[in-house]
Structures are given as structure tokens and as C-alpha cells.
Amino acid sequence: MAGELPFEMPLVEMRKKIAELQQFGAEKGIDFSDEVARLEERYRVLEEEVYSNISPSQKMHLARHQARPTSLDLMGFIFTDFIELHGDRLFGDDLAVVGGIGKLNGIPVTVIGQQRGKDTKDNIQRFFGSAHPEGFRKGLRLMRQADKFKRPIITFVDTKGAYPGNTAEERGQSEAIARNLLEMSQLGVPVICVVIGEGGSGGALALAVGNRVLMLEHAIYSAITPNGAASILWKDASKADQAAEAMRITAADLLEMEVIEEIVPEPRGGAHRDYEATAAAIKDSLWRHLQELSTMDSAELKEDRYRKFRKIGEFSEGQQELLSQEEEALDEEPSRSL
């Protein structure tokens, strides 16, 4: 398969070796099947090793993989009867955000997603998935519409961030993001958000204020892209890999910090290896969460969403806390000396 990332190269090498051996055997009429079987066994071990220890920076590359399924790819597998709707009714139709109505297991839902392009031309039209204010406002319009008709909302997050351009600033990029955060917190219907690729900064959050936030196994989510962090911290954007390791951007990190509720497993090697399997896993998870949320009325849904975000943050409350920490440390002392 094409499109392997550098960390997958040992696997590529080994596959090549096996193929060469098979070919050589066929040409010379020698039976290498024992050797091939041995190599294939070693390959499986190596594969297990490579894919069970994917580092944060490797995940960053997987999340950005050109062949990774986009929002529209996944929507096609997950929802039936999907009808795309367009425009923010204020300025224009931002193709970096797609949305519409479809059915999830027969239930009408509003679906909104950030949409990267599939090729260069598509990417230019879609600003590489970085929305202008009209994109966020289009999303908000569809969410208000969903609220009106009591349709659950499902969003797919996949963006490096909001579009950083003069036109976006002139039309109120800050206000557009802020307004979404405020209004999403007040929606009276279930909101489930899935980070499917890269969740970058405020542009990602502007579609991710959900009762449940899920992440694909190799997706990443952070306040600033690792490239941006590297250029601020070390004045060198090329140190993105290094920044990625420090920033706690992986699904496992975010689950531990209780920022997300669930990790959706990906096929071995990443979502781009099998769109259908990826979509099936997302659908399964969405359905489960939707059923849970469906038992809540609109006031409970708002309260649930408020509580989810209200509790995020880690800090100390001064002297008292410091003292209790010291006491804890003292309590631990004897066990340490053992």
C-alpha cells in the first residue's frame, strides 16, 4: 500500500524482502516456503510492535495523512438520505465546513463537519479545511435549525485551525468562534462531536462543544498546532515533532484529562487503510452515545454539557491546598523509606 509514513518503513522493507525471496524462488524453482513463513511470522511481530507503540508525533502525521478519510467520506458511510445544505445567510457559503441532514439508523440528525480537500484544487476551494467566519456561522445556522426541529447534532472536527487571513479578520473571526461556543452550550438537543483528524485550536472547538466529545484513535487535538507551538517556543516550526511529544495531544492523553469521553478505534495502521471499518466504528459509538443522551430532556442536556466543560482545568487554590499536599507528602514518607 502506498502512502506509508517514515515510522512504517521497517515494515515496507520487510515486505519487500519477502516478495524478493518469493520471486527469486519462483524464478530458480527453489522452494523457500519455510523461510517465507518464518519471515511472515517475524513480520507480524514487527507489525504488532510498530503499531502498538505509535508516538504522539507519529499520530500527528497519521492524523494529517493525505489519504485519511474526510468528513464527507465518513458521512457517506455513516448516514443515509444525506442532504447537504449551504450558506450562512449572512455572507456566503464556506466550503471548509459542510453540513446537512441525514439519518443515523433511521433517525434524522443534523450533521456538520470541517472538510479538507481531497486534492489541490479541492483544497484551495475549501481553504484546506480552515473556516472563515461564514463557515462557523453556517454551522451555527444548521445547529439552530436542528434545535428548532429537535434533531440531534453530530459534528466532525478536522481542521488545523480557523483561517488566518485578513478577510476572516474583517468579518469577525473572533466573534464567529466565540458565538458558536456560547450558543452551542445552550442547545437543547444532544450534541456529539468526533475529532476525526486534527483538532486545531479555536477553529476546532467552535464545532466541538458537545455533550460527548469522541476522538478517533490517532486523531490529535490541541490549543495550537504542534508547528505553531514549535515556532513560538523554539522559533522553529520544523520542530513540530518535538512539540507534539510535549503537548499531550493524543486521544489517550485527552481521555485521561477527561476532555473527551471515548476513543474510537481505528483499523491497524490508521483510518486511511479502511474507510468503511473506520466509519462503522464511529457509527457504533455515535449510536451508543445518542441512545444515552436521548433519555435526557433539553434542560438536562444543557446542564450535562455545562458540567462537562465547567469541570475542566487544573489549578491550586493557594496556601491551604499547598499544606494539604505537604501533608500528603509526609504521609507518603514512611512508605518511601521502606
Next chain:
Amino acid sequence: MFKDLFQKKRKYATIPSERQERSGGPVEGERPKREIPEGLMSKCSKCGTIQYSKELEKNLKVCPSCGHHMRLNAAERIAMTLDPEGFIEFDSEMRSIDPLQFPGYASKLEQQQLKSGQPDAVITGQGSIGGHPVIVAVMNFEFFSGSMGSVVGEKITRAVEEATEKKLPMLIFSTSGGARMQESILSLMQMAKTSAALARFGEAGGLYISIITDPTTGGVSASFASLGDINIAEPGALFGFAGRIVIEQTIRQKLPDDFQTAEFNLEHGQLDMVVHRKEMRATLIKLLELHDVKGGF
């Protein structure tokens, strides 16, 4: 000879450099300068005019020559805006920890705390303006570029919840470089947390006035700073989401000088008004009066 004696006096005024200020005396190896007490004179960072610091203070740190509004720290802002009596600070002991064990963060925090004498980048509390009780949050750019991590988010959220509870107007003076990178995702989530608190406050009928001061960008501009029932900025204040350099790299063009200034934002419909620092207190009192919120909303 005589000409030398009568040269413009201004030439001899020494402006204490930061290095001198810290070491408390002239830097070694430099020619001793004329005895002028430290901090006596100040220079406008925009037009370069030199003036007596005391005069500048009296002028609310606005350059009398070009009108440039110099940055204020949170304490200065509170002293200048609120009634002198009765300010009660909330959560004054709340401090950042290093939740992600981010390289260099713990020591940077300590350094920022020592430098500013503040535990983090916002002061919150209850006070009054012209006799109108209000809940305020005042950000401090001097601390870690006013960046928002867990502490800023939590203090502002608690202040907004307090305002909702007490039925008092909420005023936030913003100044920030954005989300605090060293707390990564936790910082980002503070945008949602503060905005959600403001949504509830708004639904309860509370008046929120957002005062945007120089500079307000990134995660703060894209959350509570943009969500005022009334958005006010100080003249010349930088207010925008993305940084100028990033935008110039994206669009491969030079941006005009006034890009993202308060005036630019007013012109593009993002602000209700641009208010001179001298008029700020009076404007706020007038707005509070118009909302008739003396007895709570």
C-alpha cells in the same frame, strides 16, 4: 562653547533602561550620566515624546502628544476605573500548576510571579463604579502575556457565576496573547467554559460589558472578549484572532498599519465604540445607569 551650553535640554534627559532599573544603577562600563532620578521621565513607545512620568500618570498613561494609550497592569486599571472603596478580590490565591508537565513551564510560572507580583494573569472581584455594584475581571498582560490557562478560565467563570448569582453586571477588561500553550488542551477548553458561563448569565438577563484593551488576541478574543452585550475598545488597541505575521504569511501580502486596531474593528462592525481612557469610567457609569442595574437585574 556657549552653543553647547544652550543646547536643548531634552537631549540630556536619561531614560532609565530596563537593565538599569533591575540592577538599580547604571550598567557597568557606561559613562556616568547626569544625575536624574530613576523613572522621572518616560518615553512614549509610539511617538517617542519624552515627558515627566508624573504628568503621564496624571494623564492616565495616555501620551499627551500623540494620544497613544499605554498598557496598564491590572492593579492600575482597577485603581483608574473602580470606585476607590470597597473592592473585594475573589480567588486571590489561585495558582497555576503544571498539569501537563510541560518543559520549562514551572520555572517560567515562578519567574512571571516574581516579576509581576501576581499569582496569574487576571484579578477578579466585586466593586463598584459610580456607586453601581459590579463584578469585574481585569486581565494583566504583564503576567505571561495575559495568556489564558486553567486559572484565568476558572477565575473568570467563577466571577461570571457570582454575577449571575448576585444579579450584578459583569465587566471584563481583556488583554491577552491567547490560550496558554503550556496547558494546551486545558487552556483551549477554558474558552468553552467561560463562554458557557456567559451564556447562562445572559439567559438570566445579566448585562455584560466587554472592554477590550491592547492587545487582545487568540483564544481570549475568540471567547469572552467578543461576547459583550456591549463591546468597547480603547483607542488603538490591537484586537483580532490571528497574529499579523501569520496572516501576512498566509496571504503573502503586507497588511495596512491600522489592521486589527480598535478603529479598524469599529469600521468592520466588531465593536460598539472606541472610548478614550479619560472617558471610560464616565461611559461605563452611563451604560450601567441606562440598564438601571443599581438594584440588580
